Each structure stands twice: as structure tokens, then as C-alpha cells.
Amino acid sequence: MLKIENLHVFYGGIHALKGINLNVEKGKTVSLIGANGAGKSTTLRCIMGLVKKNEGSIIYNQQDISSLKTRDIVKRGLVLTPEGRRIFPNLSVKENLLLGAYTRTDKNEIDRDFNKVTELFPILKEREWQIAGTLSGGEQQMLAVGRSLMSKPKLIMMDEPSLGLAPLIVKNIFEIIKEINSNGVTVLLVEQNAKAALEIADYAYVLETGTIVLEGKGSELLNNADVQKAYLGEAVIKTKEK
Amino acid sequence: MSLTIFMQQLVNAASLGSLYALLAIGYTMVYGILRLINFAHGDVFMLSTYFAFYAMTSFLLPWYISFAIAIILTILFGTVLERGAYRPLRNSPRISIMISAIAASFLIQNLAVVFFGGIPKAFPSVPIFSKIIQISGVSSSSISVIIPIVTILVLFILGYIINQTKMGMAMRAVSKDYEAARLMGINVNTVISFTFGIGSALAAIGGVMWGLKYPQLIPLMGLMPGLKCFIAAVVGGIGNIKGAVIGGFILGFGEIMIVAVSVYMPYDLSGYRDAFAFVLLIAILLLKPDGIMGKSSVEKV
Numbered sequence: 001m002l003k004i005e006n007l008h009v010f011y012g013g014i015h016a017l018k019g020i021n022l023n024v025e026k027g028k029t030v031s032l033i034g035a036n037g038a039g040k041s042t043t044l045r046c047i048m049g050l051v052k053k054n055e056g057s058i059i060y061n062q063q064d065i066s067s068l069k070t071r072d073i074v075k076r077g078l079v080l081t082p083e084g085r086r087i088f089p090n091l092s093v094k095e096n097l098l099l100g101a102y103t104r105t106d107k108n109e110i111d112r113d114f115n116k117v118t119e120l121f122p123i124l125k126e127r128e129w130q131i132a133g134t135l136s137g138g139e140q141q142m143l144a145v146g147r148s149l150m151s152k153p154k155l156i157m158m159d160e161p162s163l164g165l166a167p168l169i170v171k172n173i174f175e176i177i178k179e180i181n182s183n184g185v186t187v188l189l190v191e192q193n194a195k196a197a198l199e200i201a202d203y204a205y206v207l208e209t210g211t212i213v214l215e216g217k218g219s220e221l222l223n224n225a226d227v228q229k230a231y232l233g234e235a236v237i238k239t240k241e242k
Numbered sequence: 243m244s245l246t247i248f249m250q251q252l253v254n255a256a257s258l259g260s261l262y263a264l265l266a267i268g269y270t271m272v273y274g275i276l277r278l279i280n281f282a283h284g285d286v287f288m289l290s291t292y293f294a295f296y297a298m299t300s301f302l303l304p305w306y307i308s309f310a311i312a313i314i315l316t317i318l319f320g321t322v323l324e325r326g327a328y329r330p331l332r333n334s335p336r337i338s339i340m341i342s343a344i345a346a347s348f349l350i351q352n353l354a355v356v357f358f359g360g361i362p363k364a365f366p367s368v369p370i371f372s373k374i375i376q377i378s379g380v381s382s383s384s385i386s387v388i389i390p391i392v393t394i395l396v397l398f399i400l401g402y403i404i405n406q407t408k409m410g411m412a413m414r415a416v417s418k419d420y421e422a423a424r425l426m427g428i429n430v431n432t433v434i435s436f437t438f439g440i441g442s443a444l445a446a447i448g449g450v451m452w453g454l455k456y457p458q459l460i461p462l463m464g465l466m467p468g469l470k471c472f473i474a475a476v477v478g479g480i481g482n483i484k485g486a487v488i489g490g491f492i493l494g495f496g497e498i499m500i501v502a503v504s505v506y507m508p509y510d511l512s513g514y515r516d517a518f519a520f521v522l523l524i525a526i527l528l529l530k531p532d533g534i535m536g537k538s539s540v541e542k543v
Binding site: 079080 | 425428
């Protein structure tokens with residue numbers, strides 16, 4: 001569905017992505033893990049056209065989308081839930097959701113999707129008229145995911161959806177990602193919470209300083225000694241052994 | 243001061259305040275979306291009165307067609323200004339775009355001197371706007387009454403556009419977060435052009451009404467109102483449309499009332515009329531730097 005080949009991105013003088021190859025199959029959940037500054041967010045931003053590539057190609061449904069404008073990429077069914085949620089704090093919850101459907105013109109379908117999204121996140125229905133900036137962090141993340149769903153995506157990309165949230169809410173968010181995926185939406189997930197990201201992933205990539213160093217099935221990577229050491233933390237494993 | 247005179251001054255104050263409010267909204271909207279003080283806004287306002295003037299005197303068009311043409315031309319000019327002077331600098335440091343705005347202002351003023359001439363021109367009087375109307379002893383020209391009515395109408399339309407339409411929603415989104423807005427599929431450039439278009443339209447509506455009320459045109463006529471309306475926007479809380487309206491009216495009332503009461507003062511204060519705006523600016527910056535409607539922003543991380 002989405003195939004990235006030899007992608008290079010320079011940020012000013014920094015070589016942020018050094019020839020990345022990545023493949024996302026339709027209907028799957030793919031995770032991209034790695035430390036801070038590895039280039040995970042840059043990859044997603046480049047797919048959405050927010051950052052321009054210097055070399056390589058991004059093929060979506062047999063078509064190179066790497067030179068398209070962001071709004072045309074959104075129209076093709078890709079969407080990004082950005083890091084840090086980035087909801088519009090001055091707009092109401094309902095307006096935020098409607099902006100998710102900005103490129104769509106099918107009014108009745110939008111109403112139907114609005115109801116679907118508020119079924120998935122009942123709290124958003126309850127707070128429909130509240131100004132989004134007054135929501136709690138977890139609620140804002142739900143709004144950000146709901147807003148992305150309003151564009152009726154075929155592929156949803158999420159950048160650190162669990163960032164800064166309480167463990168219980170993180171669990172909730174991952175449940176929801178699973179549910180979105182089971183409804184037929186392909187998921188590309190970027191996470192620092194490697195354990196949770198690998199657990200729900202069909203396939204995963206490990207990114208280090210702009211290069212993919214490891215890839216494999218989610219369960220394989222979860223048991224890989226190098227991954228455990230670098231991303232799951234030895235301390236955790238030691239306490240388990242006790 | 244007798245009640246009749248007071249009422250008469252109140253009408254004057256309401257119409258001057260309305261004109262200031264219309265102009266101040268342009269500053270505040272552009273600031274809200276670009277974080278830029280559009281120093282050329284007063285000159286855009288000046289151009290609109292000249293457009294109307296030439297449509298009526300050189301092309302001998304009826305006033306309503308002339309005003310419509312003036313408004314359309316001003317909208318075009320405002321959006322072209324954004325494209326030419328501000329868009330290429332959008333990713334440059336804030337100071338560059340501000341300098342560009344100041345340069346644009348000087349350029350427009352001086353081109354106006356070249357093309358329109360420095361000699362003051364008289365805005366043609368339109369009979370239905372210069373009629374004197376009397377209500378229980380209070381007499382006033384009809385334009386002084388029409389200005390506040392038109393302004394209120396325009397404000398309602400503006401409120402509708404911003405709060406009820408998809409474009410308005412996009413404008414509010416862009417004003418908070420460009421990149422998130424782009425991720426929604428919003429064309430940020432279109433939204434910014436649209437914002438300049440609305441700001442220019444309001445300046446032009448204000449401009450033609452200004453011409454009817456104060457019918458002397460000079461190329462530098464946008465300077466003082468522009469400066470004062472920028473102050474009005476700051477006093478109200480820049481970025482906030484309601485604030486700009488409130489600021490505009492406070493300024494209008496303050497100026498008119500200083501002149502009105504100075505007749506009864508031992509010392510003539512009417513010469514300080516223009517100083518009012520600046521004193522108000524200093525006072526508000528000392529007492530409530532975010533402006534009347536402004537709130538210090540608290541953001542959730």
C-alpha cells in the first residue's frame with residue numbers, strides 16, 4: 001500500500017534520513033520505533049509532504065506522492081495524527097472534528113462519520129461544544145485521533161500517541177488503535193513506548209540515526225536481544241527475572 | 243453641556259468610532275493569522291477613497307457602482323500586497339516581514355503622491371448622505387447616522403463568516419497552528435489571502451464612508467487613522483476582533499469628547515485630540531498590556 005524507497009531528507013545541514021526503505025501492507029499495523037532524533041517523526045512528516053525529500057520515492061497505491069501537496073495527500077486517504085496532539089485549542093470539540101473532514105464534501109457521509117467517531121470516543125460527544133483547549137491530555141489525544149478519522153483515512157499514521165499520558169489512558173489508546181485497524185484502516189505507528197508498539201504490530205522497523213537497523217515481525221523484535229537491551233530496558237527485564 | 247449638544251457629539255463619536263473599528267479589525271485579523279502588523283493597512287484604506295473618488299469624478303459612475311468598484315479594487319490590492327510583500331518572507335525572521343510592511347507603506351504613500359498628486363482633492367458629495375436630519379432638536383448629517391448602522395451590519399456578516407462558515411473555521415485553525423491546519427488539508431495560502439481580502443474590504447467600506455464624512459483626500463490621509471487604529475487594536479487586545487471593535491469605539495468617543503468638553507474648560511484641550519490615542523496606548527500598556535479583551539495565553543503541554 002505504502003512503499004518508501006531510499007528516502008533521504010536533509011534538515012538544513014543535517015542528514016536526517018539516510019536512505020530509508022519501508023513497506024506498509026494494506027490492513028496491517030506497522031510500528032516504527034527508535035530513540036529521540038532517530039528520524040521517526042521526519043519519516044511521517046515527509047510522507048505527508050510537510051518536509052520535502054531530497055532523494056528517493058514514496059509510493060502509495062502505485063503512485064509517487066512525494067512531490068504532492070499535503071492537502072492532495074490527505075485527499076488520497078492518508079492522515080497523520082501529529083506528535084503532541086496539535087488540536088486547535090480555540091475551537092470547539094465539534095469544530096475540531098469537522099476540520100478533520102475539511103477536504104470532504106459529502107455532507108451526509110460526514111455526519112455519519114461524526115456519529116461513528118463519537119461512538120468510538122463517547123467523551124467527545126459529551127463535550128461536543130466545549131472548547132478543545134480545556135480538555136485533559138488524554139481527551140485531547142482522543143480528539144486528535146478522532147479528528148484524523150474524520151478524513152475517512154485508508155492509512156492512518158500516528159506520531160507518539162501515548163506521549164505524556166497516564167498508563168491507564170495509554171492502554172486505552174492502544175486498544176483504540178487495534179479497533180481502528182480491525183475496521184480495515186491500515187496503521188503506521190511511531191512510538192517511544194516500544195513494548196506496546198511492538199505488541200500490537202504485525203511488522204516493525206527499528207530506526208537509528210536516520211537508518212533502519214532492524215526489521216521483522218512485531219513478536220520477533222519483542223524477543224530480540226538487541227531490541228530488548230536498547231529499547232525495552234534491561235532494568236525491566238531484570239526485575240522480571242526476579 | 244446641554245443634552246442636545248451631548249447627543250449630537252454622541253452621534254459623531256459613534257460614527258468616528260465605527261470607522262476606527264472597521265480599520266482596526268483589519269490590523270487585528272492579519273495579526274491573528276500572520277503575527278504581523280500590516281503597517282500598510284492605513285494606506286490600503288487611503289487607496290480605497292481615491293478609487294471611489296476617481297470612479298465618481300473621472301468615470302462619472304453613480305456612487306453605488308463607484309463604491310462597489312472601490313471595495314473590489316481594494317480587496318484585490320490587499321491580496322496582491324500580501325502575495326508580493328509578505329508571502330515571500332513568511333519563513334524569514336519576523337523582523338524582515340515587518341520591515342517589508344513599513345516599506346510597502348512608504349511605497350504606496352509615495353506612489354499615491356506621484357499618481358494622485360499631493361494637492362488635496364474634494365470627495366464628491368452625494369446628496370442622500372449629506373442630508374441634514376433632525377430628531378428632536380439633534381441635527382446631524384445622514385452619513386453620521388448611516389456609518390454606525392452599516393458598521394453594525396458589516397460586523398454581523400463578519401461574525402457569521404468567522405463563526406459559521408467552513409472558511410471561518412479554517413481561519414481560526416490557521417491562526418493557531420499552520421502545520422496542523424495543513425494536515426487537515428487546509429490550503430493555508432488561500433486562507434491567508436482570504437483574511438487579507440476581508441481586512442481590505444473592511445478598510446474600503448470604512449474608506450468610502452470616511453470620504454463622505456471627511457471629504458478631503460490627500461495621499462497621506464491613511465497615516466494617522468492607520469496609526470490610531472493600530473492603537474485601537476492593541477488597546478482592545480490584538481488578535482481579538484471584539485477587542486478591535488471596542489478599542490475603535492473607545493478611541494472615537496475619547497477624541498470627540500475631548501473636543502466637546504474643551505469648550506467648557508478654562509484651557510482649550512481640543513488641540514490634544516490626536517494625543518488621546520497615544521496617551522491611551524501608554525496607559526493600557528502600563529495597566530493591561532494584553533489589552534482589554536486579551537488574555538495572557540496559557541497552553542496545555
